[in-house]
Amino acid sequence: MQLTLVQGFLLFIVGTICQFDQQTEAFYWFRPMVAAFFTGIILGNVELGVTCGAVTELAYLGMTNVGGTVPPDPLFAGIMTVVLAYTTGQSAETALGLSYPFALLAQGIGILFKTVYSFVPHKLDKYAAEADVKHFNGLIWGVTIFEAVFCGFVIFLCSYALQAPIQAFVNSFPTWVTHGLEVAGGILPAVGLAMLLLTTLKPETYPYLFIGFVMATFLKMPNVLPVAIIGTSLAAIDYMYQKRFDEQKAEAIDDGGDSDGI
Amino acid sequence: MQLTLVQGFLLFIVGTICQFDQQTEAFYWFRPMVAAFFTGIILGNVELGVTCGAVTELAYLGMTNVGGTVPPDPLFAGIMTVVLAYTTGQSAETALGLSYPFALLAQGIGILFKTVYSFVPHKLDKYAAEADVKHFNGLIWGVTIFEAVFCGFVIFLCSYALQAPIQAFVNSFPTWVTHGLEVAGGILPAVGLAMLLLTTLKPETYPYLFIGFVMATFLKMPNVLPVAIIGTSLAAIDYMYQKRFDEQKAEAIDDGGDSDGI
Amino acid sequence: MQLTLVQGFLLFIVGTICQFDQQTEAFYWFRPMVAAFFTGIILGNVELGVTCGAVTELAYLGMTNVGGTVPPDPLFAGIMTVVLAYTTGQSAETALGLSYPFALLAQGIGILFKTVYSFVPHKLDKYAAEADVKHFNGLIWGVTIFEAVFCGFVIFLCSYALQAPIQAFVNSFPTWVTHGLEVAGGILPAVGLAMLLLTTLKPETYPYLFIGFVMATFLKMPNVLPVAIIGTSLAAIDYMYQKRFDEQKAEAIDDGGDSDGI
Amino acid sequence: MASNPTNKKGEPLQKLSKSDITRLGINSLTEQIAFSFERMQAPGWTMNMIPGFKKIYGDSKEDLKEFMTYNMEFMNTEPHMATLLQGMVLAMEEKGTDRKLIQGVRNGLFGPMAGIGDSIFWFTVLPITAGIACSLAKSGSILGPLVFIGIYLVVGFSRIWFARLGYSLGSKAVEKVGTATRYLTGAAGILGTTVIGALIPSYVSIAFQKKLVFGVGSTTVQSVFDQLLPNVLPLAVVFLIYWLFKKKHVNTIAVIGCVILFGLLMSLLNWM
Amino acid sequence: MASNPTNKKGEPLQKLSKSDITRLGINSLTEQIAFSFERMQAPGWTMNMIPGFKKIYGDSKEDLKEFMTYNMEFMNTEPHMATLLQGMVLAMEEKGTDRKLIQGVRNGLFGPMAGIGDSIFWFTVLPITAGIACSLAKSGSILGPLVFIGIYLVVGFSRIWFARLGYSLGSKAVEKVGTATRYLTGAAGILGTTVIGALIPSYVSIAFQKKLVFGVGSTTVQSVFDQLLPNVLPLAVVFLIYWLFKKKHVNTIAVIGCVILFGLLMSLLNWM
Amino acid sequence: MASNPTNKKGEPLQKLSKSDITRLGINSLTEQIAFSFERMQAPGWTMNMIPGFKKIYGDSKEDLKEFMTYNMEFMNTEPHMATLLQGMVLAMEEKGTDRKLIQGVRNGLFGPMAGIGDSIFWFTVLPITAGIACSLAKSGSILGPLVFIGIYLVVGFSRIWFARLGYSLGSKAVEKVGTATRYLTGAAGILGTTVIGALIPSYVSIAFQKKLVFGVGSTTVQSVFDQLLPNVLPLAVVFLIYWLFKKKHVNTIAVIGCVILFGLLMSLLNWM
Numbered sequence A, B, C: 001m002q003l004t005l006v007q008g009f010l011l012f013i014v015g016t017i018c019q020f021d022q023q024t025e026a027f028y029w030f031r032p033m034v035a036a037f038f039t040g041i042i043l044g045n046v047e048l049g050v051t052c053g054a055v056t057e058l059a060y061l062g063m064t065n066v067g068g069t070v071p072p073d074p075l076f077a078g079i080m081t082v083v084l085a086y087t088t089g090q091s092a093e094t095a096l097g098l099s100y101p102f103a104l105l106a107q108g109i110g111i112l113f114k115t116v117y118s119f120v121p122h123k124l125d126k127y128a129a130e131a132d133v134k135h136f137n138g139l140i141w142g143v144t145i146f147e148a149v150f151c152g153f154v155i156f157l158c159s160y161a162l163q164a165p166i167q168a169f170v171n172s173f174p175t176w177v178t179h180g181l182e183v184a185g186g187i188l189p190a191v192g193l194a195m196l197l198l199t200t201l202k203p204e205t206y207p208y209l210f211i212g213f214v215m216a217t218f219l220k221m222p223n224v225l226p227v228a229i230i231g232t233s234l235a236a237i238d239y240m241y242q243k244r245f246d247e248q249k250a251e252a253i254d255d256g257g258d259s260d261g262i
Numbered sequence D, E, F: 001m002a003s004n005p006t007n008k009k010g011e012p013l014q015k016l017s018k019s020d021i022t023r024l025g026i027n028s029l030t031e032q033i034a035f036s037f038e039r040m041q042a043p044g045w046t047m048n049m050i051p052g053f054k055k056i057y058g059d060s061k062e063d064l065k066e067f068m069t070y071n072m073e074f075m076n077t078e079p080h081m082a083t084l085l086q087g088m089v090l091a092m093e094e095k096g097t098d099r100k101l102i103q104g105v106r107n108g109l110f111g112p113m114a115g116i117g118d119s120i121f122w123f124t125v126l127p128i129t130a131g132i133a134c135s136l137a138k139s140g141s142i143l144g145p146l147v148f149i150g151i152y153l154v155v156g157f158s159r160i161w162f163a164r165l166g167y168s169l170g171s172k173a174v175e176k177v178g179t180a181t182r183y184l185t186g187a188a189g190i191l192g193t194t195v196i197g198a199l200i201p202s203y204v205s206i207a208f209q210k211k212l213v214f215g216v217g218s219t220t221v222q223s224v225f226d227q228l229l230p231n232v233l234p235l236a237v238v239f240l241i242y243w244l245f246k247k248k249h250v251n252t253i254a255v256i257g258c259v260i261l262f263g264l265l266m267s268l269l270n271w272m
């Protein structure tokens, strides 16, 4: 099925809004679950949107921008999976595979913006030095909205305007490339996790990493909540000991002081 | 099959003895496993008694009177399940369901006694003030035996004398009521556990609750023993630290005191 | 199939080398995995050697000489399993069963040597008192090589020279004896473990024994590595606390001393 | 502690023999006799100790009066733990310890000790014994009940051992009693709480009907809870009731009533 | 701390009202606005606090200059934690705390707090919410996205609560802020690391092709790794990348590039 | 410690070079040579260190006599740990440390170190290596034994590293050696005990025959034990033997004899 111009335009709007949300991380509308739902509404097939959203959400769970990194884009993946399932009539799973290059494209755009925008803080420094709140805020909002609109426009292009050529380009990828990108996609979440370890991993926390790992490897859990429960429990136990250590010390000092009188 | 008068009378005796045991919690003869066994002997079908005892015991495992609460009565459940299986020829499982109202009846009686008997300690206070051991002990034994005999008699009524009308009454319950009581029965053990938490749950022990919960949820264990083993291990580890804290403190005080001389 | 004299002789050499390695525990060539491999090469059927090695290795995993004990001999088991599979044409598993008496025989020889050799250190004491390094080292190497060669020779006998009579003797065992020895073989590793507990089990480490036991009983793990990981994690956590205890103490002493001046 | 304590008649206190303590252990099989919501185990608690007390204090009515009166205060703990405490009380009486202190120890301990006792006897010994007996009994073998009865004979008479343990603990310096009980309640709390945590999923059963779905779509309600955390409903119910007890001071009977109403309602709605 | 702190104009500082803090919480929904690799969240971080700061310091341009300038330093943390820190900063500003100290607290905390925030929001809330929503959505029911949107509305506006928490923490004596944050980061580290440990096997997927065998024999390559330790490859990859970051100071883009090349190579070799 | 220690000839002690330590590591591949129940590893232990000792003390026969004699005392530990201890001993000899102290360190450590060494080498490295090798070898591939041999070459020559570690530990102040070894044995104990706990169910196999039932009923004997606690029999056997060793001081050969008799008996009765 083909998209109409109106649908293309509505996708531009949804894309812009969700991309703005992706930049601020305010309400998580950039996640496939939500973006695909909106896309489904626009295309007049809510069920398709919801189903594709579920499939894509699970596949992109590990794709986080923890530490300021930019992963294959979940927003583009969410929208394009629905669009491709709609236009090609393929299953959600197949469409998910086809949408992967678009997620990579958007990843590239994201990196570009976050690099180029390095000029922004320097300008802001100047406004700060003048306590010029108006220009300060203006610049901030301006560049953010520009990025959002830009991405919305790319979505418009991918889904409506340049549908044919983009798809042709995508289809020209040999299988080994597509598959290779998928393999890489499976490994990519390791980057986010390693990044996170930079802040949480210390000699004292090492043991807990392995406790979590062993739990997840050998227990059948529906999600990470039981591990979070155990993690919190272990943290609480440690907290109590640390507190007693400090109290002890405080008391010892007092007692040491008092003992003079004995 | 019908019960004979002799069998009814023997059930009265067994009921009285087991109920006395239920009040003192001396030998756990009030548990379905034992009571049903005795009932089977009386009815001349030991195997039936044993089988029904096993089924009922498992169903009433959570029915404890921890904290002085009164749950649906395991003793009545044990005896009546055998009686009903015997008289109706139904399977142990079905008889278990049919015996539930009797367990509720006995629960009511139990609550009544424990409430009404609140007059007893006041009398005992008086005897205590006079150091009148004879009356003191006499009253105690008197009321306890009375309750036991009363319950024995109710068992006699339920199983022999009023067999027909009671069953008619029970059968008049609509299914949704019986099922509703079953649902409630499934939840009731939570009362005993919550009660127990009132004494054991403290900021320091919270983490262990969740450790136990996660273990039981995700490991396939035949019973709670492995958790008790782990609980004991964790308690021992904590004990060693607590002890070191105290030793440390003691030493610190000493050292503090000694250090004057340096 | 029959073994040739050359093969018998080569087995003598391999047996001697591996037995020497068993006495020094240098490279673990005495384990069935390696010894059976060499035997397979000698018999011209490497695959048979490798397969028998795998089967035997797993069965003798628990047979360790921890604490200086002597278990049913893994080296003899490894070699004889291949030899018997080769000569009788039976499967590796059956050959493993048939080789068990040879492992027991070698166990006996091992115990004998380690007992008789108790005269050695007394002689060495004398050389030591004279600082006579040459005789000291000479005696050490002499007795060790003698034991290795002796065992190599027994292997030669079992596999080539006395093949027939030994097998006849072995076959004369009634089934209940063979099975009884197998039952005992299943229990024997408990001796090594109990021995090890003599050095590691203390009031402080008791809890960890049960943690390991429960993990292994209720988690499906391919080997003991996950437990070692958790054990290391728990050791690290304990280490951190112990260290803090000591620091605390040190500080307390200091502070106690300092407090005089306040 | 008074050196050479005497009873009110001025006679020196006597020592309890080992058989006195054994007798206490056997007596305390009836520790829970005449239980009522008013004072719970106080009657049996007091009664069990009278013979031992008389041995120590002779036939001084004055002393017995005081003893019976202060012991008739509210008391409730797990019966084996009660025996242990009774042993401690008699040991302290024998030393002529101040009754304020004895009362303090008793009142401070019966709650926490209930926790450990219940964890051990109600929540570990019972399910394991029952589990074994049921597995033997399933096919109708009388070995099942016999094993059950046998184990509980041992459990019952273990009170003799608890009486001795309590007596020897109570004979220690009061200070050590304090330290020992502090460690004991600490360890007890951890063991007890761990076991309770594990019992929640196996004792409490609450789940929505298998076929109950949300208005839209075909996902069942229960599957969503299972997706969140298996056994989350039992856990939630226990915490809800705990909270009702702790913060709202709702009484037990009312809670049981609510549970029954809830069950009926769920049944009527065909939700569970 | 100066008693009766004033702004540069000599006017006494004003107190923030509860609604000022609420407003801070709402403002901070845009804390990550204008993100760039150069200073990351600094622009949004600064912008969000301006209204509150003005309330305290009045329209003293001098003070605002200083405030905006020192806040424009590099900043990156998990957004909810940022809100909490913003609350602390404003509370400290209100007390006229030395800016060196404020900066110290901020710079010392944003890293560790990112750890806990990411563990909670990215790695616990997201997969659980997604899991539930997906299970509802599988059959096409709009309940799935609606639940997702609903939960994240709550998560979004929870910033109001984080702002209040931060503000009340920051109002404490500076010393206590120190102790509190030390305990917090300790606990956070443990929770975060445990969760990350568990995510490694479920988020990172790397395995050799099912049919890939060693040249000789028919044992598959992957089965050997599984024999050693299931999920050992994901674990190894995470540690490898961690090591590249930590010891070799490789930058993120380079690592991502290597991962992609590696994927292509494995695909070409038909190994994965 | 004497400043400028000398040998009996009055010559100053020499320093060991790195290659001397490497040589010690290689020598100690034969640490267990001439093993007998009388002194166990003493001969190899002594022999391995002679070259290093001669390097330090020159050709002073007097010193060598003393050295060889005190080292010929009973000694038994895990071979890699022995290497580590040898390194420590030579380092202390080099500093002219009092031999009483050296002996103290050695005798205090060889037991606990055996615990950790055995846990690591016998009970972790061996089963894992064997597991991997067997999975490769199952189908007859020579990769299995080759991998096994390869890993154990590394394990064997790791003694060089252990010698160095021991030497550097021993060079520290004696006091620090004490602290380090205390922490080491603490951690070792925990790791070792955990691993042993896990090995009990997988190494010790004891179970009643599948078809063995009690006289009455059809429940099998083994199912009752499984109902109580899976693997309870292996656990019980290990504790029984442990108790025989610890409390009854039964010797190993006697225990092995009993086990064999027990096995024959069970086989005869057709119980196992």
Ligand SMILES: OC[C@H]1O[C@H](O)[C@@H](O)[C@@H](O)[C@@H]1O
Pocket: B025, B064, B065, B066, B067, B068, B069, D032, D040, D041, D076, D077, D078, D079, D114, D117, D118
């Ligand atoms: O909970 C403490 C205690 O309460 C009541 O007295 C009885 O139900 C006992 O069985 C229980 O142990």
Ligand SMILES: OC[C@H]1O[C@H](O)[C@@H](O)[C@@H](O)[C@@H]1O
Pocket: A025, A064, A065, A066, A067, A068, A069, E032, E040, E041, E076, E077, E078, E079, E114, E117, E118
């Ligand atoms: O890792 C901290 C932080 O880094 C970036 O700012 C964003 O990706 C946030 O989502 C993340 O929480």
Ligand SMILES: OC[C@H]1O[C@H](O)[C@@H](O)[C@@H](O)[C@@H]1O
Pocket: C025, C064, C065, C066, C067, C068, C069, F032, F040, F041, F076, F077, F078, F079, F114, F117, F118
């Ligand atoms: O148990 C310590 C030690 O004892 C003996 O010397 C040998 O069996 C070694 O393999 C073992 O490591």
